Every structure is written in C-alpha cells, then in structure tokens.
Amino acid sequence: MSADAVTRIKAKRTSSGRVAGGKQGLSRGSTIGLHVGLTILAILCLIPMLVVISTSFSSESDVKENGYPIIVRDFSLDAYEQLIGRSSRTIIDAYVDTVMVSGVGTFLSLFACSMAAYVLARRNFFLRTHLTFFIFFxxxxxxxxxxxxxxxxxxxxLQDTFWVLVLPLVVVPWYILILRTFMQGISYELIESAKIDGASEFRIFGTIILPLAKPGLACIGLFILLRYWNSWFEAMLYINRSDWQTLQLMLIRMQQRVEAMFDENSLIQTNLRIVDIPSETLRMAMVVVAAGPMLIVFPFFQKYFVRGLTIGSVKG
Amino acid sequence: MRSRMVIAVLLFAMVAGVLSAGGEGESGDGPVELVHYGFSAGDVSDGPEVFGLINEKLGARIGATVDYVDIPGPEYEQRIQVVINSGEAYDVAFTSHWRNNYHVNVSRGAFTDLTDLLPDLAPTIWSTQQGYIDAARVGGRIYAVLNEQIFARSRMTRLPYEWADAAGIVPEEYSDRALFGGEDLYDLDLEMRELMNEVMPEDAVFDGLGPEVAWDKNFIVPIIASQVPGAVQGDVANELRVFNQYKSDAFLELLDYTELLVERGLIRNTDLARDPEAQRQALAAGIHVTPVEPGGTFKPGGEEQGAERWQYLYYENQMTPATLTTTGIIATMLGVSSASENVEKSLEYLEAVFSDDSIYMLYHYGIEGRHHTVDDGFLTVVAGSGYNRGVPWAMGSQFQQIPVAGQPADVWDQTRELNASARQSPALGFAFDPANVTAEIGQTRSVHDEFVPGLMDGSRPRSDYQEFIEKMDDAGAERIVAELQRQIDAWAATR
Amino acid sequence: MSESLNEYPPLVAKRGRGMLRRRFRMQSELHIMALPVVLILILYNYIPMFGLVIAFKRLQVNLGILRSPWVGFQNFRFFFSSPDAWRVTRNTVGMNFLFIFTTNFSALILALAMNEVRRRGILKFYQTIYFLPYFLSWVVVGFMLYGMLNRFGLVNAFLTRTFGIEPIRFYDTPGYWPVILLLVRIWKGIGYASVVYYAGLMAIDPGFYEAARIDGATKFQEITKISIPLISPIIAMLIILAFGHVFRGDFGMFWHLPRLDRNGILKPTVDIIDTYVYNSLRIIGDIGIASAVNFYQAFVGLVLVLTVNRITRGISAEHALY
Known part of the structure; x- marks a missing residue:
C-alpha cells in the first residue's frame, strides 16, 4: 500500500470523518458468473436441507419404501408427534434449559474471551507471550x-447444577486467538490517543475496541452460541439426579430410545408396527427442531457484518 | 521465563490433584442409601413413584433404600467407566463381558470380593446360582452375582413363516435332524436355502453365516471373544489346547461353504441389510432369511416375542446343541464397587430383589394394574403407561418374571432345562487376565473387523483369507494364544 | 499496517526489578481483564492436567490415579507396535493436510465472492443457506450419503442410465473415499469457515479500496493486493492452529460416513487414529492406552504448531501465534 495512497485517503475524508466510496464494482459478465457460482453452491446446500424438512413431515412407511423425498409425498406429523406428543413437557423444558444455558453462556463467554483477546492483542503487554502460550496450550x-x-x-x-453446563465451555482458546487477530488490526493510535485523554483500559475496551471489532465479535459470538446450543456432552455426563438437560441431549436420547425398540435384547411393547415407528423421520424432525431456532437467530448476527466502521476520529 | 510459568502452573495442578485424590466420603445419619447405577431401554418416567414403593419394601426388609441412577442404555458404558475410574463411591453396578467388562474391572480392582459374604448375606442367590456362579470366578474369587436368564447359547434357524410354509419347510423337522439325526449342519442349511430360494423374491436378503456357526458346529469355544484369536475345543483328546480358531479346519470349512453359497446366489443382498435399520426393515417385511442365524441365541418363548416385535412371525428352532460358556453365563451380572461403603447392605439389597418377586416386578414392569396387568398368570404391558424398563435381564433373575402373554406357561422351566442340559465349555470358570496382551487383543480385533464380515457375506473373495491370517499374525495372534495357554495351564493345575 | 497495534514500542524499559512492580501496576487493568479466562482455564484445564500421568500408569481404581503403579511407556506400546499404526497415522495426517488446505482455500474464495455481492439482502440469503449443512449431524449426513451412494442410490442410478455401466459398490471400495470425504467435508464446513474470513473482510477499512480505485487498480489487483493481504493474519492464524490438530481426526465424520462399524473393507483409507483406537479398545477398554494415544496426538500437535509458528515468525512476525 503506497504511502501517498494513504495520504490521499485521509485527504478524501469528509469533515464528519466518514469515508466515501468503497470497492469498485464488477463487470456485468463477472457479476453473472459470480451469481451463477454462488447459486449452484446454494442449491447444493439447500437441497439436503429440503430433504431433511420434507422427510420430517413424511410418514415413516413412505420413507422406507420410496427413499428420502425432496418434496413431501405422504404428509404425516408422526415424527413431530413422537417428539412433542407425550413428552411435551420435556421438550419445552429442554428448550427453556437450553435457552438459559446458551444465553448466559454466550454472554459470559463472549465477554471473557473478547477481554482476553484484547489483552493478547496489546503488543506491549509484557506477559503477552506467556499468556498466549498459557491459553493456547x-x-x-x-x-x-x-x-x-x-x-x-x-x-x-458441580454435578447436577446449571453451571456445569456453562462454565466448562466458557473459554475457547481458538476463539480467543481469532478475536485477537481481529483486534490486532485496529489502529493503535486510537488507543494511544484515548490513553492520553486519561481513559482506563476498560473504557478503551468498551468504547473503542468493541465497536470496531463488531464483525469479529459477531462471528465469534455466533460460534459461541452455536456451541452452547448444540452442546450435550456435559449434560450427559454430569446430570444424574436433577432435571437440567440440553435440547441436543434430549433429542439424542429420544433417538436412542427409538432404536432400542429395534434391539432384540429389549422387550418394549408398543402399539405401532415396527415399520411405522418414526425413526428416519424422527431423526430429521430432530434436526429441524434443533436447527430451527438457530436459523432464526442467524440474521441477528448478520446485522453486525458491516463493512469498515468509522475510524475517522484520527485526523491528518 | 515462559517455561518457568508453565512448570509453576503444572505443579500447582499436581498439588491440587493430590489433594483431590481422596474422594468425598458421604457419612450421613439415618437409613443407609445405596447408590445403584443402572440402565433402561424403555420408558421410566414414573420411576420416582415406582422406586418410592420399592424403597418402602426395602426399608422394611433391610433397613436401607436405594438411590437408583437411571442411565440410558447406550450411554451406560461410557458413564459407568468414568464413575469407576474416578473412584466415586457408589454401591452397585451392572457388569458383563459386553457392557462394563467384568474381567477388566476386576483386574483394575473395581469390584469387591463377595465370595465369603454371599452364603450368609445372600443365601437365595448363593443356592440358586450354584454351579453357574463359578463362571464368575477370577483367581478363585467371586466379584459379582449373576442375573439369571438363558445361559446356554445355541444357534437357531430363523425363517419367515409365509415363505417357509410356501417352500414346504417344517423347521421343527430340520431342528430334529440337526440335533438328533446326526446330519451335517451345512447340508441342512443348503437344503433350506435352496427350498427358500425357489419361492422367495429376488430382492430377499439371504444372509451369510458367521464364524459363530462354525464354532458351535464344532464345539469350539473362543475364550476372550469370537473376534479375538484364542479358543479351545470340546470333545477332543486335549480339551485345553488353545489355538487360533481362524486357522482351524472349522473356519476353512465355513469359508468353502460360503464360497459355494455365493456362487449359487444363496447369499445375496447382504449389502442391503448391513445396516441394522435396513435389517429391521427386511425382518419386518418378512424377506430376511437365515437358515442358521449367527447372532442371537435360541431361547424358549423367543419366537412369540419376535412375532410381537416384528409383527411378523419367524420360525425359530434350535439348530446346534446348547453350550455353556463363561461369556454366556456372565452376560449379565451385578457387582459391588470396591469403593462402596455399604458392602453388606448392598448384598442384602441384591438378595431382596432376587428373593422377592414383587420387587422384581415393580423394578421392571412398574405398578400392577397401572403399568402392567396380570391375567391368568400372564403378563401384559400397558403401552405408554409410563413405566416399562425394557431390560428384564439386567437385574434379578428373569425366572422371577411372570411369563409374557404369548409365551408358554412353563417358559422358565424350559429355559432352566436348557441351561442344565447344555454341554459345558472346557474352559468354563477360567478367567483370563488380559494385562500382558491388551495391545494384541485390540489389534487382532481390528483385523477381524476389517476382514471377517466381508468374508462372511461375499463382499470379499475367499482369496483374501491368506492376507487376513497374515495380518492377524502380525497383530500378535500367536502371542495371545501363547499367553492364553500359559494361563489356562496354570488354572487347570489348581483344579 | 503501520498504524496497527503491532509496532508500538514498549511502554516501559524491560530491565530492573523495580520496573517489574511498576509494569505490573501500570498494566494491572489488563491483568484484571485477562483474569476470568485465566481462572477458568486453571480450574477446568490445568488442575485436571494431573491426569496426564494416566498415560504412564496402569490405573488401579481402588488405589486412585496417583497411587496407581507406573508402567513407563508400556501403554504407548499398543499403538506403536500395531501393524496398522503407520497406516492410520498416514490416513489421519494425510486427510487433515488435505482438509486444511482445501477447506481454507475454498472458504476464502467463497468469502471473497460474497464480498462482491452488492445487495445485502441477497448476501444474507446466501450466507444463511451456506450455513445449513453445518446443522446436519454426521449421523444424518451418513444416512443421506448412503442413500446416494448405495447400490440403488441416486449416483448409481445416474451412472447406469447415462453410461450404461454396472453400479459401483462405493461402500466396498476404499479408493473412492478420500475424494468422497473431502467433498463432503468441504460442503459441510464451507459456510461456517467462510464466516470468519468474511468478518475479516468486513473489518477492512474501505478507504484502502478507495485509494486503490484512485490508483486505477483492477478487480484482480484489488483482491490480491488488498483483500488477501489484509486478512492474511487470519488465514495464517487458522492454518497454524489447524496444525495443532493434524494428528486428530474428526471422529464423527470418519465413523458415520463410511459406516465403519459395519464393514471393515474401507479401513485402508478411512481408518484414522481416533476410530482405530475406539474400535480396538471396545473389548478391553483401557484408559491408560487411550490416554497414551491422546498424549501422543497432543504432543506431536504441539511440536508441529511450534515449528510452523517459528517458520511463520521468520517470514512475518505479526502473523505468528506469538
């Protein structure tokens, strides 16, 4: 990047500090090519999900005989009834528990990890290499x-408590290091000038770093949320006598219970014919039930993927 | 500087670890509460209520209650292993050779020696399990009690009734011919396949036989597991000679026979039933043919149960003599933790379950009238009622169970008869300590899994056998055999 | 780049013990900020690390971890004496290398492509859709793949109808699987991975593009001279960190896709360290052996990362881990 180009950027800044313009556009042909490519990929990603959704709304016997449908052939709510039906209290409980765990966890985790990332990003922090190794190890x-x-x-x-589902997952070194990389790209001059103004590290963190690191925070925040939402291992291992559970765990157990019906060693009596027990369709319904909320939450994070925020507070 | 910090932190961790080495001991006043880690396969949502009733009975009888921790079956292995390895002070757990391996646990000191306590504290268990409980001896000592059920294993035929009738097959006849007529098992299998082949559709699944068939046919008994080299043979001059069963003539005979079947299309479509789900589908559709079934075992009353489950009747008839092996007997047991602080009470608890049928029924089938009904001496489960544990073999003696509607009334007598009249493995009662060959056991098992399923269902050519044997040897097959021989000889000398 | 955090001189001189206390106090706020993470790592990661010794012991449950007998490297014998050790290591490492470079490369291309989309609405739409495969578990993907690749599945139906050849028995032929696994892996992870790169692209000051436009740069130059260099720290970080896990495979994928517990024929190409150990220890579950293999994987990973990091540091200090 030529030095005079940088000067020219600064010269171009308007008095309000916002930068005008942006990247140049693509030629028409390239744009078409781009969208064709993106669309093909989108189809490849979309179709399997459509199959999942359609299968979840199909009858088990239809799936067994004719394979997975792309569009529903034989509509049936059997799988969802199995999921929600008798155990309607359990699935709502699981949802509530998971929302609580994810909410608290994401907040704590993002907060702790971003603070640590900021500390690691400060090149003059004299314990920097030690802390990096400590975390990375x-x-x-x-x-x-x-x-x-x-x-x-x-x-x-901590067994049988709420916190066992949250605390062990709070620190994710990978996320901290990615956030650090994002924060390293932030101009130190900003921090320096704030320090000159007498701001504390916390203030700098809150008013300068966080806003500027929004894309990175949104990205990692999303990852953290997904991680908590899909977690099940801690709930499986540490909850014996209390009611805490996560959605994914409940779904996995449900699937296992259905499979157990097929197990020759067990003697479960059921009113359904073996072929009719939702199993394939249940598996797909589980995906819909677990993934659904996350997909709804997705756009909320996308909001923060905005291009280069203002750094116009530096003059000259 | 960095390394110093790392060392400091690790030292701190170590110190904390030392301090944590002793687990927390729960000492409370009042009635003893025993912790029992168990599992279920069905619905146990009414558990708290049912256990309330169980604990009333237990409290009255032995002055203790049970805190039953219900773990879903598929998770049990992993979780109980963690509990045991962490030194947690629980009391009772399930153990067997296939879930929470008994011998491994004993060699790790996970269970308490019960030998001297059983006669006094658990007289019912002690007397009814005489003769069989020796299979659970390790170094002469007993570390778990058996959950009685069908012990003797045998191979059976499983034929879809519709097609078998159409083909004119009367399975009982074949069973008689196999067991008493002295005819060769493979000849009979071939005959059945050919007859079935004439009537069954092209897309039917004709499953291959498995090594277990060859073992049973020749009274070969693998000691560690079917997949691991190391077996002895009964009814021969030296019954305690250990050999690699996959090098035996019996296995070669099976390979030749399999090759023949594949050529004639009498093993086919196995790739469609390799997946358990697809296999169930085929079973339910009545197109799954196994004249001699390698998995499963023949048990009285099994046919009726199968009909209930698949909604399709399969004839199940015994095709090989029943054999009593160590693994067959220790397939389901209950052990008392070495970390338990209530060993005697735990035994009293087990005795209570084994001797009081009402506790057994509560435990497995819940409250009578609500979760199950008894008509005329037969049991019917109320579906969806909130309690049906689904694993009646996992705790207590299955002979305590009221026969399920559809089973013969004397099903347990038949089962006991089968157990008692079965031929006994030469190595019955021998417990192997795998410590010296753990690596080889794992590796040979891996080699087995890579080759044998393919060899048995036709997806691998017979010629792969050579490679299979070589790889097995590379993985240490002969070392395992040698170690087994050494231990068996030592054991035989003490008898 | 000259304005980043990277080049600011240290706040205080590095010598002297009085300086130490001063530095502590001056940066005390930073210490406090790092405290939550440090605390949690100590509690949940470092304290349990005494368990690393299990790899060198034979655990006797009634004695506890610390009083159990030492057995030196005997637990390692299992893996290293195995005839398959080389094969599964090769599979693990080989596939991982393949994955690291192809998934990162494709995710990067995708992020750059999404960066060119003008309308935010369409972009959000695309981005959400690309994320969908992430939500499918390997079990589900395994079933769907089976539906496609089995003897009567979609792929074979297409092949027989168009080319008139015999159906390919994918599940009996090891040779196809590196490609199959690679394609599925990319498909499943590209949405997720591209988000990181996309966020990185978002963080680039638009002023740079402005200046480039003024300078008359082409689109290609814009990408290669601005976009990529400015997100190269992220690319470098992701790749360096990925090296740490090169000896660990994604168990779920390698287990459920080739249906490894059903038929051993595919083992030569798809058996990795993790699935191999899991399978082998199913009868004799030995925590010491599992722990030893784990230790081996972690140790090699550490060496690799440190090495790669040192090389990276030689090239460009700011891209390195530390």
Missing amino acids: TMLFNGGLVPTYIVITQIYS
Whole structure:
C-alpha cells in the first residue's frame, strides 16, 4: 500500500470523518458468473436441507419404501408427534434449559474471551507471550475425561447444577486467538490517543475496541452460541439426579430410545408396527427442531457484518 | 521465563490433584442409601413413584433404600467407566463381558470380593446360582452375582413363516435332524436355502453365516471373544489346547461353504441389510432369511416375542446343541464397587430383589394394574403407561418374571432345562487376565473387523483369507494364544 | 499496517526489578481483564492436567490415579507396535493436510465472492443457506450419503442410465473415499469457515479500496493486493492452529460416513487414529492406552504448531501465534 495512497485517503475524508466510496464494482459478465457460482453452491446446500424438512413431515412407511423425498409425498406429523406428543413437557423444558444455558453462556463467554483477546492483542503487554502460550496450550493438552470428572464432581461439586453446563465451555482458546487477530488490526493510535485523554483500559475496551471489532465479535459470538446450543456432552455426563438437560441431549436420547425398540435384547411393547415407528423421520424432525431456532437467530448476527466502521476520529 | 510459568502452573495442578485424590466420603445419619447405577431401554418416567414403593419394601426388609441412577442404555458404558475410574463411591453396578467388562474391572480392582459374604448375606442367590456362579470366578474369587436368564447359547434357524410354509419347510423337522439325526449342519442349511430360494423374491436378503456357526458346529469355544484369536475345543483328546480358531479346519470349512453359497446366489443382498435399520426393515417385511442365524441365541418363548416385535412371525428352532460358556453365563451380572461403603447392605439389597418377586416386578414392569396387568398368570404391558424398563435381564433373575402373554406357561422351566442340559465349555470358570496382551487383543480385533464380515457375506473373495491370517499374525495372534495357554495351564493345575 | 497495534514500542524499559512492580501496576487493568479466562482455564484445564500421568500408569481404581503403579511407556506400546499404526497415522495426517488446505482455500474464495455481492439482502440469503449443512449431524449426513451412494442410490442410478455401466459398490471400495470425504467435508464446513474470513473482510477499512480505485487498480489487483493481504493474519492464524490438530481426526465424520462399524473393507483409507483406537479398545477398554494415544496426538500437535509458528515468525512476525 503506497504511502501517498494513504495520504490521499485521509485527504478524501469528509469533515464528519466518514469515508466515501468503497470497492469498485464488477463487470456485468463477472457479476453473472459470480451469481451463477454462488447459486449452484446454494442449491447444493439447500437441497439436503429440503430433504431433511420434507422427510420430517413424511410418514415413516413412505420413507422406507420410496427413499428420502425432496418434496413431501405422504404428509404425516408422526415424527413431530413422537417428539412433542407425550413428552411435551420435556421438550419445552429442554428448550427453556437450553435457552438459559446458551444465553448466559454466550454472554459470559463472549465477554471473557473478547477481554482476553484484547489483552493478547496489546503488543506491549509484557506477559503477552506467556499468556498466549498459557491459553493456547490447553487447546492441545487436556488432562482427560476422568481427571476432569474427578475435579468437577469431587472438588467443585458441580454435578447436577446449571453451571456445569456453562462454565466448562466458557473459554475457547481458538476463539480467543481469532478475536485477537481481529483486534490486532485496529489502529493503535486510537488507543494511544484515548490513553492520553486519561481513559482506563476498560473504557478503551468498551468504547473503542468493541465497536470496531463488531464483525469479529459477531462471528465469534455466533460460534459461541452455536456451541452452547448444540452442546450435550456435559449434560450427559454430569446430570444424574436433577432435571437440567440440553435440547441436543434430549433429542439424542429420544433417538436412542427409538432404536432400542429395534434391539432384540429389549422387550418394549408398543402399539405401532415396527415399520411405522418414526425413526428416519424422527431423526430429521430432530434436526429441524434443533436447527430451527438457530436459523432464526442467524440474521441477528448478520446485522453486525458491516463493512469498515468509522475510524475517522484520527485526523491528518 | 515462559517455561518457568508453565512448570509453576503444572505443579500447582499436581498439588491440587493430590489433594483431590481422596474422594468425598458421604457419612450421613439415618437409613443407609445405596447408590445403584443402572440402565433402561424403555420408558421410566414414573420411576420416582415406582422406586418410592420399592424403597418402602426395602426399608422394611433391610433397613436401607436405594438411590437408583437411571442411565440410558447406550450411554451406560461410557458413564459407568468414568464413575469407576474416578473412584466415586457408589454401591452397585451392572457388569458383563459386553457392557462394563467384568474381567477388566476386576483386574483394575473395581469390584469387591463377595465370595465369603454371599452364603450368609445372600443365601437365595448363593443356592440358586450354584454351579453357574463359578463362571464368575477370577483367581478363585467371586466379584459379582449373576442375573439369571438363558445361559446356554445355541444357534437357531430363523425363517419367515409365509415363505417357509410356501417352500414346504417344517423347521421343527430340520431342528430334529440337526440335533438328533446326526446330519451335517451345512447340508441342512443348503437344503433350506435352496427350498427358500425357489419361492422367495429376488430382492430377499439371504444372509451369510458367521464364524459363530462354525464354532458351535464344532464345539469350539473362543475364550476372550469370537473376534479375538484364542479358543479351545470340546470333545477332543486335549480339551485345553488353545489355538487360533481362524486357522482351524472349522473356519476353512465355513469359508468353502460360503464360497459355494455365493456362487449359487444363496447369499445375496447382504449389502442391503448391513445396516441394522435396513435389517429391521427386511425382518419386518418378512424377506430376511437365515437358515442358521449367527447372532442371537435360541431361547424358549423367543419366537412369540419376535412375532410381537416384528409383527411378523419367524420360525425359530434350535439348530446346534446348547453350550455353556463363561461369556454366556456372565452376560449379565451385578457387582459391588470396591469403593462402596455399604458392602453388606448392598448384598442384602441384591438378595431382596432376587428373593422377592414383587420387587422384581415393580423394578421392571412398574405398578400392577397401572403399568402392567396380570391375567391368568400372564403378563401384559400397558403401552405408554409410563413405566416399562425394557431390560428384564439386567437385574434379578428373569425366572422371577411372570411369563409374557404369548409365551408358554412353563417358559422358565424350559429355559432352566436348557441351561442344565447344555454341554459345558472346557474352559468354563477360567478367567483370563488380559494385562500382558491388551495391545494384541485390540489389534487382532481390528483385523477381524476389517476382514471377517466381508468374508462372511461375499463382499470379499475367499482369496483374501491368506492376507487376513497374515495380518492377524502380525497383530500378535500367536502371542495371545501363547499367553492364553500359559494361563489356562496354570488354572487347570489348581483344579 | 503501520498504524496497527503491532509496532508500538514498549511502554516501559524491560530491565530492573523495580520496573517489574511498576509494569505490573501500570498494566494491572489488563491483568484484571485477562483474569476470568485465566481462572477458568486453571480450574477446568490445568488442575485436571494431573491426569496426564494416566498415560504412564496402569490405573488401579481402588488405589486412585496417583497411587496407581507406573508402567513407563508400556501403554504407548499398543499403538506403536500395531501393524496398522503407520497406516492410520498416514490416513489421519494425510486427510487433515488435505482438509486444511482445501477447506481454507475454498472458504476464502467463497468469502471473497460474497464480498462482491452488492445487495445485502441477497448476501444474507446466501450466507444463511451456506450455513445449513453445518446443522446436519454426521449421523444424518451418513444416512443421506448412503442413500446416494448405495447400490440403488441416486449416483448409481445416474451412472447406469447415462453410461450404461454396472453400479459401483462405493461402500466396498476404499479408493473412492478420500475424494468422497473431502467433498463432503468441504460442503459441510464451507459456510461456517467462510464466516470468519468474511468478518475479516468486513473489518477492512474501505478507504484502502478507495485509494486503490484512485490508483486505477483492477478487480484482480484489488483482491490480491488488498483483500488477501489484509486478512492474511487470519488465514495464517487458522492454518497454524489447524496444525495443532493434524494428528486428530474428526471422529464423527470418519465413523458415520463410511459406516465403519459395519464393514471393515474401507479401513485402508478411512481408518484414522481416533476410530482405530475406539474400535480396538471396545473389548478391553483401557484408559491408560487411550490416554497414551491422546498424549501422543497432543504432543506431536504441539511440536508441529511450534515449528510452523517459528517458520511463520521468520517470514512475518505479526502473523505468528506469538
């Protein structure tokens, strides 16, 4: 990037500090080509999901005989009845629990990780390399399932609590490091000038870094949310006697229970014929039920993927 | 500087770990509460109520109650392993050779030695399980009690009734010819296949046989598992000679026979039933043919149960003599944790379940009148009522169960008879300590999984057998055999 | 780039012990900000790390982890003495390398492409759709793949009708699977991965593009001289971190797609360290062995990351991990 180009940018800034213009457009041919490519990919991604949705609204026997439908052939709500039906209280409970876990967890996690990322991004932080290694090391090395279990149940006594579903997932080194990379791109001059004005690190973090790192925060925030929403392992392992559970866990167990009906070793009596027990369709309905809310939440995060926010506070 | 920090943190971690080494001991006043980790396969939502009733009875009888932790079946293995390895102080858990492996647990010191306590604290269990409970001995000591059910394993035929009738097959005849007529099992299998082939549609699934068929046919008993080399053979001069069953003539005979069947199209469409779901589908549609079924085992009353499940009747008839093996007997057991603080009470609890049929029925089928009904001495489950544990073999003696409607009234007598009259494996009662060959066991099993299913269903050519054997040897097959021989000889010497 | 956090000189001199206390105090706020993460890592990651010793012990449950006997490297023997060790390592590492580069490359291309879409509405639409495969579990994908690739599935139907050849038995032929796995992997992960790159592109000051336009740069130059260099720190970070996991495979994918527990024929190309260990330990579940393999995977990963990082640092310090 030539130095005079940079000067020219600064010269072009309007008095309000906003930068005019942006990237240049594509030629017409390229635009068509671009959209064709993007559309093909979109079809490849969309069709399987349509199959999932259609299958979930089909009857099990139709799926067994004719394979997966792209558009519903034999409409049936059997799978959803199985999911919601008798255990309607459980699925709502699971939803509530998962929303709570995800909400609290995402907030805590994003907060903690972004703060840590900011600290790591500060090149003059004298413990920088140590802290980076401290955090990064845990990405690779783990004491193992049993020692973690011992520590969580015998020392912290977190089993059967809400927090066991949240706390172990709060720190994700990968996310911290990505956020750090995003924050490193922010001009230090801004921070410097704020410090000169007497601002504390917290203030700088809140008023300068966070707004400027919005795309990165939105991206990682989304990832964190998805992680909590889809989590099930902690609930499986640590909840024995209380009611806490996550949606994904409940769905997995439901599927297992259905499969158990097929197991020769068990003697479950059921009124349905074996072929009619929703199994394929149930599996698909589970995907819809779990993924649905996330897809609705998606656009909320997309809102923050906005292009280069103002850094016009630096003059000259 | 960085390394110093890392070391400091790790040291801190170690210290904390040391301090945590001793688990928390729960000492409370009042009636003893036993922690029992169990599993279910069905609906147990009315569990709290049912266990309330169970605990009333237990409280009255032994002055203790049970805190039953219900874990979904598929999760059980992983979770109980974590619980055990973490040294948690629970009391009772399920164990067997296939879920929460008994021998591995014993070699890890996970279970309490019950040998001396059983006669006094669990007299019912002790007396009814005589003769069989020796299969659970490790180093002469007993670490778990058996859940009685069908112990003796045998191969059976499973034919869809519609097609079998159309083909003019009377399965009982074949069963008689196999067991008493002295005819070769494969000849009979071939005959049945050819007859079925004349009537069945092209897309029917004709399943292959499995190694288990060859073992049963020749009274070969794998000691560790069917998939792992190391077996002995009964009714021969030296019954305690250990060999690699996959090198045996019996297996070669099976390979030759399989090759023949594949050529004639009498094994086909197995790729459509490799997936358990597809297999169930084929079963329900009545197009799954296994003249001699490698999996499963023949049990009295099994046919009726199958009909209930698949909504399709399959003839199930015994085709090989029943064999009592260690794994057949220890297929379902209950052990008391070595970390338990209530060993005696735990045994009293087990005794209570085994001797009081009402506790057994509550435990598995819930409250009479609500979750199940009993008419004329037969059991009918009320579907969707909120309690049907689904694994009546997992706790207590299945002989305590009221026969399910559709089963013969004397189903348990028949089962006991089958158990008692079965031929016994030469290695019955021998417990293998896998410590020295753990690696080889894992590796040979892996080799087995890579080759044998393909060899058995026609997707691999017979010529792959050579490669299979070589790989097995590379993986340490002969080392396992040698180790087994060494231990078996030592065991035999002490008898 | 000269205006970034990267080049600011240190706040205080680095020598002297009085300086140490001063530095601590001056940066105390930063310390506080880092505290939540540090605390949680200590509680949930570092304290349990005493369990790493399990890899070197034979766990006796009644003695507990710390009093159980040491067995040196015996647990490692399982994996290294295995005739398949080389094969599964090769599969794991090979596939991972393939995945790292192709998924990152394709995600990058996609992000750049999405960056060119003018209308936000369409863009959001695309982006949401690309994310859909992420929501399908490997189990579900496995079933759908089976529906497509089995003897009577879509792919074979198409092949027999168009080319008149015999149906291909995909599930009996190991050779096809690296490609199959690669394609499925890209399809499933591209939406998710492209979000990171896209966010990075969003963070680029539009002024740079302005200046480039003034300078008369072409679209191609715009991408190669601005977009890519400015998100290269993210690309570098993702790749360096990915190296840490090169010896760990995605168990779910490798287990459910080739249906590994059903037929062993595909093992030569799809068996990875994780599935191999899982399978082998199913009878004799030995926590010491599992722990040893885990340790091996982590250790090699660490060495790789440090090496790659050092190389990266040599090229350009600001792109490195530290």
